[in-house]
Amino acid sequence: xxxxxxxxxxxxxxxxxxxxxxxxxxxxxxxxxxxxxxxxxxxxxxxxxxxxxxxxxxxxxxxxxxxxxxxxxxxxxxxxxxxxxxxxxxxxxxxxxxxxxxxxxxxxxxxxxxxxxxxxxxxxxxxxxxxxxxxxxxxxxxxxxxxxxxxxxxxxxxxxxxxxxxx
Numbered sequence: 001x002x003x004x005x006x007x008x009x010x011x012x013x014x015x016x017x018x019x020x021x022x023x024x025x026x027x028x029x030x031x032x033x034x035x036x037x038x039x040x041x042x043x044x045x046x047x048x049x050x051x052x053x054x055x056x057x058x059x060x061x062x063x064x065x066x067x068x069x070x071x072x073x074x075x076x077x078x079x080x081x082x083x084x085x086x087x088x089x090x091x092x093x094x095x096x097x098x099x100x101x102x103x104x105x106x107x108x109x110x111x112x113x114x115x116x117x118x119x120x121x122x123x124x125x126x127x128x129x130x131x132x133x134x135x136x137x138x139x140x141x142x143x144x145x146x147x148x149x150x151x152x153x154x155x156x157x158x159x160x161x162x163x164x165x166x167x
Contacts, residue, residue: 012053012057013165014054014059014163014165015165016165017040017042017046017050018050018054018165019160019163019165020039020040021036021040021047021050021051021054022054022059022060022160023160024036024039024040025051025063026157026160029063029064033047033048033051069104069120073122074120074121074122075122075123076120076121076122076123076124076126076127076148076149077118077119077120077121077148077149077152078118078119078121078127078146078147078148078149079116079117079118079119079146079147079149080116080117080119080131080135080144080145080146080147081112081113081115081116081144081145081146081147082113082114082115082116082117082135082141082144083112083113083114083141083142083143083144083145084114084115084140084141084142085140085141085142086140087114089139089140090108090114090115090140092139092140093115093138093139093140093141094106094108094115096138096139096140097115097117097135097138100130100134100135102119102120102121102126102130102134103117103118103119103135104117104118104119104120105117105118106118113145127146127148131144131146
């Protein structure tokens with residue numbers, strides 16, 4: 001059984017209308033508010049007001065254009081576990097890593113790695129250049145472990161069905 005999490009602020013609680021709006025936009029972020037309103041039988045103004053409130057609450061963080069790196073020649077995706085010399089170096093290291101454009105995501109983690117990253121490269125030679133010439137040169141990084149992705153099998157947003165709302 002999945003855990004449910006109820007989200008609220010002192011003056012606002014997410015309801016079924018909010019979940020319906022977000023579900024539609026997760027499927028297609030370009031759909032007009034008027035179309036959403038027709039589908040869930042509310043006014044376009046209601047959709048607009050609800051979305052603004054969800055953005056103010058930080059539940060919705062805007063929208064984004066998704067670009068497939070492989071269609072632009074970046075055919076290799078890798079995950080890199082970073083071991084830091086000292087945990088206190090994290091902020092300096094992450095600031096330096098932020099300057100490396102091939103790094104798509106970076107997470108401060110527990111367990112074996114201090115930082116876990118996703119990177120995109122054109123090929124294995126490019127990966128070697130990014131690792132040896134950029135990442136491993138960052139002061140504070142002790143060593144790295146690299147895993148090359150063979151396939152992305154799952155990519156999704158949090159399923160809104162795990163959210164409980166008042167009846």
